[in-house]
Amino acid sequence: MATPTLLILTSLAAAALASDRPRGFPLLESAATLDPETQSARVELGRHLFYDRRLSVNRGISCADCHQQDLAFTDGRARAIGATGQLHPRGAMSLANVAYAGSLGWDDPDLTRLEDQALVPLLNEHPVEMGLRGHEDEALARLRDEPRYAPLFRDAFPMTGDPISLDRIVVALAAFERTLLSGDSPYDRWLHDDRPLPEAARRGMRLFFSARLSCSQCHGGFGFSAGPGEFFNTGLYDVDGKGAYPAGSEGLYRHTGRPEDMGRFRAPTLRNIAVTAPYMHDGSVGTLEEVVETYARGGRTRNPLRDELIRGFELTDQQAADLVAFLHALTDDAFLEAPELSNPW
Amino acid sequence: MIRKTIIVTTALLLAATCAFAAGSKKKEEPAKWAESYNQGVDQMKAGDFAAAQKSFEAALAAKDDFAEAHNNLGFSLRKQGDAHRDKALEHYNRALELNPKLAEAYMYRGVLYVLLGDEAKAKADHNTLAELDGELAKALLQVIATGEEPEGTAGLAGTWTN
Numbered sequence: 001m002a003t004p005t006l007l008i009l010t011s012l013a014a015a016a017l018a019s020d021r022p023r024g025f026p027l028l029e030s031a032a033t034l035d036p037e038t039q040s041a042r043v044e045l046g047r048h049l050f051y052d053r054r055l056s057v058n059r060g061i062s063c064a065d066c067h068q069q070d071l072a073f074t075d076g077r078a079r080a081i082g083a084t085g086q087l088h089p090r091g092a093m094s095l096a097n098v099a100y101a102g103s104l105g106w107d108d109p110d111l112t113r114l115e116d117q118a119l120v121p122l123l124n125e126h127p128v129e130m131g132l133r134g135h136e137d138e139a140l141a142r143l144r145d146e147p148r149y150a151p152l153f154r155d156a157f158p159m160t161g162d163p164i165s166l167d168r169i170v171v172a173l174a175a176f177e178r179t180l181l182s183g184d185s186p187y188d189r190w191l192h193d194d195r196p197l198p199e200a201a202r203r204g205m206r207l208f209f210s211a212r213l214s215c216s217q218c219h220g221g222f223g224f225s226a227g228p229g230e231f232f233n234t235g236l237y238d239v240d241g242k243g244a245y246p247a248g249s250e251g252l253y254r255h256t257g258r259p260e261d262m263g264r265f266r267a268p269t270l271r272n273i274a275v276t277a278p279y280m281h282d283g284s285v286g287t288l289e290e291v292v293e294t295y296a297r298g299g300r301t302r303n304p305l306r307d308e309l310i311r312g313f314e315l316t317d318q319q320a321a322d323l324v325a326f327l328h329a330l331t332d333d334a335f336l337e338a339p340e341l342s343n344p345w
Numbered sequence: 346m347i348r349k350t351i352i353v354t355t356a357l358l359l360a361a362t363c364a365f366a367a368g369s370k371k372k373e374e375p376a377k378w379a380e381s382y383n384q385g386v387d388q389m390k391a392g393d394f395a396a397a398q399k400s401f402e403a404a405l406a407a408k409d410d411f412a413e414a415h416n417n418l419g420f421s422l423r424k425q426g427d428a429h430r431d432k433a434l435e436h437y438n439r440a441l442e443l444n445p446k447l448a449e450a451y452m453y454r455g456v457l458y459v460l461l462g463d464e465a466k467a468k469a470d471h472n473t474l475a476e477l478d479g480e481l482a483k484a485l486l487q488v489i490a491t492g493e494e495p496e497g498t499a500g501l502a503g504t505w506t507n
Contacts, residue, residue, distance in 0.1 A: 024475050191486075192472060194465045209490035216490075221483055222475070 022183020023192045024222050028099055039175065041155035044344075046176025048152060049169055051343045054142040055122065056083040057131035063121065063173070064343065066092040066129075070336050072272035073180065078283025086127040089248025091283045096182040096271050096335065102228025106265050106281040107251040109229060114174035122166075140164055182271050182335040183222070190329075197329055204326025207319060213295070214309045215323075224270040224330065231264035235299020235306040236280060243305035249282055262305055274328045275336065288324045296320070378407035379505045382414050386504050389421055397421040412444035413502035420453050420500065433457060448478035452500030455485045459492060 021027065034042070049055060053062045060083040067073035073095035080088035090106050103109050104117040111117055121129040123136075132139050143149050143164050156172055157163040187205075189195040197205070208215045218226055226232070231252040237245045245251060245263040252261035265281050279285040285294060294300055298312025315323070335341070385400030401418035405411055419436030422429040437454035440447055455470035467489050475482040484499050 024472060026475075026479060191468055194468060205490045206492065209487045210493075216483075216487060221479065 020179075020181070022181055022222075023188065025097075025100070025181070025183055026222070028178070038156065038158060041152070042157075042172050042175035043179050044176075045149075045152040045156040046172035046174070047341070048148070048344050049173055050176055051345055052143075054146070055130055055132065055139055055169075057128075057135050057139075058083055059142075060084070061130060063118075063130075066121075067095050069338075069341055070275070072096050072182070072276050072336060074276040076277070078278050080129070082124075082127055082129040083131045084128045088127050088129065090281045091278070094269060094272060094276050095177060095180045096269055096332075097223050097225075098180055099178040100223055102226065102230070103266065106268075107231065108255055109231070109252065110255065114177050115170045118170040118173045118177075119166075122170075136166055140166070180335075180341060182332040184334050185271065185332040186329040187326075188332075198325060200322045200325035201329040202326075203319075204322035204324065205329075207315070207323050208326050212313055213323075215295075217309055218267040218307075219270045226267035231261070231266055232307040232309075233263040233303060233305045234265070234295075234310050235263075235301050235303040236284065236294075237263060238301035238303040243303050251281070260305065263303060264305075270327060271330050272332060272335065274331045288327050289320065292320050292323050376407075378404045378411065378414075381407070382411065382417075383504050385414070385417060385421070386501065389417060389498060389501060394421040394424040398425070410443050412440040412447050412450070413505070415440035415443065416447060416450040416453060416500075416502050419450075419457075420498070423453075423457060430457060430461065446477060447502065448474055448481050449500045449502040451477070452481045452485050456488050456494060456500065459488050460494065464489060 050063045050067075053059045053065070055062060066075045066080050068075055073092075075092045078091055080090070080092045082088060093106065098104070098114065102112075104111045104114065105120075111120070123133045124130075125133050149164065153163040153168065156175075157168055186195070186197055186201070190197045190202075196202075207213050216224075218230070218232055221227070233243075233251070237249065239246055243262050245253075250262055252264040253259070255261075273279075274288065277287060279288070279291050285291050292315070295310070296313055296315055299306050299310050381400045382404040385397045385404065388394075388397035388400055398418060398421040401414045401421060404414045405418065408414070415436045419433040419440070422436065423433035434454065434457055437450050437457065440450040441454070444450075451470045451474040455467045455474065458464070458467035458470065467485070471482055471485045471489060474485055481500065484495060488495055
């Protein structure tokens, strides 16, 4: 980041952040070192950019077309479709609490900074998502032509000449993404305010956290997601009887080339999971009921590389319904409707 | 569980230093109360809770403001039968009075509250614990969610090192 930053009392910024983070969430290590005003200007600029189709080659899509607020920042599709119509091998992920993610994406262990991640959809060519590679200057010119951007950039990046650049765009996008915090579901109110959950959901919670089902072993902690560096094979595919996953779906193996990493993926957050169907990295499971059935069978296949926790279990119909009811209790309606996260245009 | 280094309060440190200074010339030799305490930790890990109880009681006889010993004594008592639950709760409370940041005591007290059927208090302890030790908080959450006591001794305040 080339911007001269106003290094003001870190504790002040951290304190502001502490009051914003959902109850039970740890302090972010990347806590902002900016003064609060510039910080919130960056968030506001990032929000405008997130919802701006000018950032794609043909003004066809914005980040928000694949990451829609009412769907917890997913797109309702099995696999994403880029600006030029190309089908992405994988599906758009929820951005809820993405600031806390140990790594970014379904299977990339090394992508950890939101600033770096934002360049992927902007510039990616295989597949094309927003298609800006080679068209960066056109996009920047389009932003300069929009009168609302000059003051937004100036406030977000004070003390620079022309602040409109790709570097600053990703800094602002990341600042906005760090405000996508979701921690006020019925489950959270049960935990922090001692409010009752519907009985079915409470019974489902018992199952979710049980050693027998082990859901919480992989989707654990305040985020209901895996920790840094954790990737698991859940037995969704086995195309050759030796554990292979289909092309584009190889998971961690794509990055490490290690045979044992075939089919290993990050266990994504289950917060707001009821609104993010279809499920799994390629949207190949349609409903939460089917997800539960798949785990109950010990995976869709007998993939020999399956994680040892994917061993199957028996549930009565009532218990399966209870587990799904618990997953529904992780929906944070305020997050899906928060005006400050919505389209500012 | 990876044991956290015990937080040594200034007072304890001073006390320890004095004990060494007064007791012997050999600096490495731990004070009697620390020795008893560490023995109790080993006995607890081995599942001999009656012996552990004696050791922690010995440590506390020499040093009543020993938060970790109160915590571990509470657990050693509870593991010897439901009749000891009230006594265990007293010791957890005392441990937290002495050291409100002793994560292990929130873990043990939270588990006890679950066993006593007081989910609200268990959740309150979980929420405090979440600020102190994320891993222990996860373990306590599982206990609250399932209503089942965990295996092992997660929440044990570990060996005393100066």
